[in-house]
Amino acid sequence: MxxxxxxxxxxxxxxxxxxxxxxxxxxxxxxxxxxxxxxxxxxxxxxxxxxxxxxxxxxxxxxxxxxxxxxxxxxxxxxxxxxxxxxxxxxxxxxxxTPGSVRALGVLANEPFHFMAWGGLAAGVRTGEVPFEHVHGTTFFDYLRDNPDANEKFAAWMTQTSKLANEAIVASYDFSTANTIIDVGGGQGALLAAVLARAPQAKGILFDTPEVVADTSPLEGACVQDRCAVVGGDFFESVPSGGDLLMLRTVLHDWDDDDCVRILCRCREAAGPGTSLLILEMVLPGECSPHPGFIMDINMLVLNHGGRERTAAEYGDLLARAGYRMEGTTPTPSPMSIVEATAV
Ligand SMILES: C[S@@+](CC[C@H](N)C(=O)[O-])C[C@H]1O[C@@H](n2cnc3c(N)ncnc32)[C@H](O)[C@@H]1O
The missing domain is CATH 1.10.10.10 (Winged helix-like DNA-binding domain superfamily/Winged helix DNA-binding domain)
Known part of the structure; x- marks a missing residue:
């Protein structure tokens, strides 16, 4: 035929x-x-x-x-x-x-502070200027820090999208041997709550900016707050110590390579040789194909100076610069993959 x-x-x-x-x-x-x-x-x-x-x-x-x-x-x-x-x-x-609600995404995507930045995409591609900074005259995270309403909407969006991917992530990695799990840039704690619920032997530390960890309702919602410390701070300055497993979910994609290495170095300083680090991101395939990460990469370009999605090889390079050995990449049943590394 x-x-x-x-x-x-x-x-x-x-x-x-x-x-x-x-x-x-x-x-x-x-x-x-x-x-x-x-x-x-x-x-x-x-x-x-x-x-x-x-x-x-x-x-x-x-x-x-x-x-x-x-x-x-x-x-x-x-x-x-x-x-x-x-x-x-x-x-x-x-x-x-409703369970799995995506209302916060609808709200955030329609907020003028967010979508107006997309209007500067073509101009930004011409000049290399970050569209968000061109439109708002400040960086994305400084804008959030100075605008509590925008910060609240962004954090709510992260929490909702986080919950949607959590099941896929906790089912794709064995957390049963971890003692202290630190979620660096962990938002309001949605991922850490799901991980601690899955790993009853473990304690957790949620670390994010003071403005974001002012609301940690996902920890209370999962009844894991008794096993979880909450720390507000700046991951360019330091990261809480004492963890044998550190997680960074959709954190590195906000930053350029040098800033990523600074964050990873702070993680490495806080956790000694043999400790594990997980990077959870939409890891790009080596070649162009219909993968959601390629459009998320443009969202990062619009919002953050140097923000980008990366391939596994690119994460491997960043990890090596910060004193980590990349062990491998595991896909999950969500668009996220898990890049696992060990501190050397
Ligand atoms: C894209 S969100 C990811 C949140 C969370 N990991 C998740 O997957 O839902 C990036 C997080 O990095 C945090 N962040 C940005 N700059 C930070 C800094 N200097 N120190 C600590 N956290 C920071 C933000 O507040 C935000 O919660």
């Missing part, structure tokens, strides 16, 4: 495929606004008509109707015969109170 290789057999024409990729920004913005307005939260387990939703959120009813209709066209809400709308399973994922 001769294979049909005509363009129609392999998908829509190229112009349509590219148009769909470009237009994907519009449903993205729409869902972000639906999340910001907390429409799925207001609907909850019931059905609500746009007038009820408008009253609950204090909004302009005719436009609430239109955005609910658009959300229904995306399969997030479902219109009933009486003009009311209910959540579909996708709408439930945008509620604050």
């Amino acid at each position: 001769i294979a049909d290789t005509s363009p129609m057999a392999v998908g829509p024409p190229p112009q349509i495929q590219v148009m769909q990729m470009i237009m994907a920004a519009m449903p993205s913005r729409t869902l972000g606004a639906v999340a910001q307005l907390a429409i799925p939260d207001v609907i909850g387990n019931d059905a609500r008509n746009p007038a009820e939703v408008a009253e609950a959120i204090g909004a302009f009813e005719p436009w609430v109707r239109r955005i609910m209709r658009a959300a229904a066209s995306l399969g997030v809400l479902q219109e009933r015969g009486d003009g009311s709308f209910e959540n579909t399973p996708l709408g439930d994922a945008l509620r604050s109170d």
Whole structure:
């Protein structure tokens, strides 16, 4: 049999495929606004008509109707015969109170401080200037430190995305022999909470900036706070000592190579020879292929000076510069891989 290789057999024409990729920004913005307005939260387990939703959120009813209709066209809400709308399973994922909720992602992605930086991407590629810094006149993390509302939204996003990948990570590494696990740049503790729940013999230390560790609700949520110390500080200055297993999840991708080596050196100073270090990142394949890390790499380019995703070989180079030996890379059932290293 001769294979049909005509363009129609392999998908829509190229112009349509590219148009769909470009237009994907519009449903993205729409869902972000639906999340910001907390429409799925207001609907909850019931059905609500746009007038009820408008009253609950204090909004302009005719436009609430239109955005609910658009959300229904995306399969997030479902219109009933009486003009009311209910959540579909996708709408439930945008509620604050459902397991695995991604509402915080919708909110953050739609925050002007975040998406305005993307507007400077082409200009940044021309000049090498970090788009976020061009737009805001300051670095991403300094901006978060100075804007508590943005910091809270970013930390909530990290916690939610963290929870989505946690199961895949804890199932892919044996934490049963660790005594003290330190999560460096560990956010509000979502990963450490999942790891400690899996490793009842272990104690933990959560380390992040003082602003971020002001809220460690994931530790309390997993009932592991009694086995976990919380330390606020700066990982360019020092990292808590006493750990035999250190973790860095989606930390190094925020920084250029020299800053990564500085962070790794602080880890190495805090933990002696033979201790283990795990880097959890979207490790890029050596060649271009459809891997989510290549688009996340652009997000890093937009936000942070020198931020980037890296290949396993590139992590190996950074580790060697900081006194670690790379042992290997383990994929997980999520986009994250685990790069394991030993202090030498
Ligand atoms: C992309 S987030 C990752 C958070 C967490 N590891 C996770 O996977 O959810 C990077 C983290 O690095 C923290 N961070 C940035 N600069 C820091 C510094 N100088 N010292 C300590 N933590 C810092 C941020 O507050 C943030 O929580």
